[in-house]
Amino acid sequence: MSETIVMPKLGMTMTEGTITEWYKDVGDAVEKGEPVLMISSEKLNQDVEAPNSGILLEKFGDVEDELKVGDALAVIGEEGEKPSPTDKKDIDPVSVEITEFEKPASPADMPKQQGVTKHQRSDRIFITPLARRMAANHNIDIQSVTGSGGKGRITKQDIERVLESGAEVQTESAHELATHQSAATVSEAIVSIGQGLSPMRKAIARNMRESLTQTAQLTLHRKATIDPLIDFQKMLRNELSASNSELKLSLTVLLARATVLALQEFKPMNATYQDGQLTESDEVHLGIATSLENGLLVPVIKNAHQKTIGTLANELKDVTERARNGEVDQALLSGSTFTITNLGASGIEYFTPILNPTETGILGIGSLQEELALKDDGTIKAIKKIPLSITFDHQIVDGVAAAEFLSILVKYIESPYLLVL
CATH class of the missing domain: 2.40.50.100 (RNA polymerase II/Efflux pump adaptor protein, barrel-sandwich hybrid domain)
Structure with a gap:
């Protein structure tokens, strides 16, 4: 038959x-x-x-x-x-x-x-x-x-x-x-x-149009001094090398960890709004925007708040590689409560990320910038800053609240030992 x-x-x-x-x-x-x-x-x-x-x-x-x-x-x-x-x-x-x-x-x-x-x-x-x-x-x-x-x-x-x-x-x-x-x-x-x-570009176009028409999007920008985080990364890498660990610890992983902790501390940004219902989540399911040759996918690290820095590093590497190799399924691409997108490798400083539909916020990370700063003793030193761009749904979160989230995130970046406490 x-x-x-x-x-x-x-x-x-x-x-x-x-x-x-x-x-x-x-x-x-x-x-x-x-x-x-x-x-x-x-x-x-x-x-x-x-x-x-x-x-x-x-x-x-x-x-x-x-x-x-x-x-x-x-x-x-x-x-x-x-x-x-x-x-x-x-x-x-x-x-x-x-x-x-x-x-x-x-x-x-x-x-x-x-x-x-x-x-x-x-x-x-x-x-x-x-x-x-x-x-x-x-x-x-x-x-x-x-x-x-x-x-x-x-x-x-x-x-x-x-x-x-x-x-x-x-x-x-x-x-x-x-x-x-x-x-x-x-x-x-x-x-x-x-x-x-192409079908993928068509899907991206529809999602972006839906995002822009159904939300009131606003973007705030701020820089954080990233030298402490870089020093923290070097210290962890030395410890990993001494223990013969093959774990690759990138700044993106540490920034993802800082974002997760900031979302747990400021829950209004870790919320979804769908079908007239606003849901603040205790769990952080972190979307990682991943560029492909012909488009963009956002694989999700589920329960990122429960991951150690090492586990987060391994899972971030796994989900992005699966996305680029076409090995994802719908389960891997759904359920995110917040998204990170990083254009630092492209030399972009500030930009305006577009919300992933139903999410309240998305964090854009730019390229490191070298600046001169005046020390307490009057001398000048070179420091590194990282540009941060937070796009949020103004229906749900006000500008002052979004600024508060950025302040919390900057705290974790500039005081990196908080990432392991």
Whole structure:
């Protein structure tokens, strides 16, 4: 019996996925566990494997098509077999196909369009989710559009062709138009975000747009004297070397430890705001913004407040390497309560980090700066400063409170022995 592959749910917040690449075509043989296609969610790419061996009988989407979780992606069965309707019993049929049986009373009831061929009302109409949204936004009757995809499926290109042809579309009354105009405008804006970009860049664009539209973001900047932390790092490295430890202790690890302690001391910054509910967390789940060749991922160190400096160093190295090697899963990329992003290696001093959606704050770390300072005895000495940028949601935290968080963080940086007490 044939079996349907559906769009999987990779995380709690995932509602739809994008087809990134097809590895198999209709008619190809597939083995159980063999990748059939690649999909992308908001934060990662993942192969979808065949649930059993057989022949790929049908494909329900093209590259760059967006399908909802649970939508059919493909059907696998025996050669010559016709897919059974029971194979789709757990799938919302509206998301895969539209079947209508009412016939118009007269030809006048059918809208006239140029360059398209009408389907019979009893025909099964296959259409990608993106094409369906575009048709709805432009009020195009999909019954009158000829699809160029497999099994006559209507794709984004088919809707664009209809629009370019200047074809007439269904008309609405003034009242209906006024009612739906605002919603259609919003829908078009959502569809257009990141259009033409790679799936990962598109996901980043959507997340950033969501972050900026749903929060009141403000950024404060401050420097901390980092010489004490550098001296502390050298002392720990000497101790590790003497004990033949292979642990690599970077300044980023010590700054992460300082941030964790500051978040525990100032809990309003370690909070999430989602669906109208503000939650201050006792646990610190630290997101680490990690740059990739084609984008950005934020793997999460869970329960960072329970980690020693050594454990924190090992886990930070592990999660960033997994992110860069494409070995992450949704669990590793979710659940953060606060995020750190470091542009110090790029020579950037101050910048404006954008909040990771639902979080209250994100800390930006810049490159070390050398400055001259006046000592108590009147002499001048060279010191090193590190620029810190805290972006916060002004809905939840005021500027004075965010400044207080920075002061606490500076305390741990300039008094590093507090990191081990």
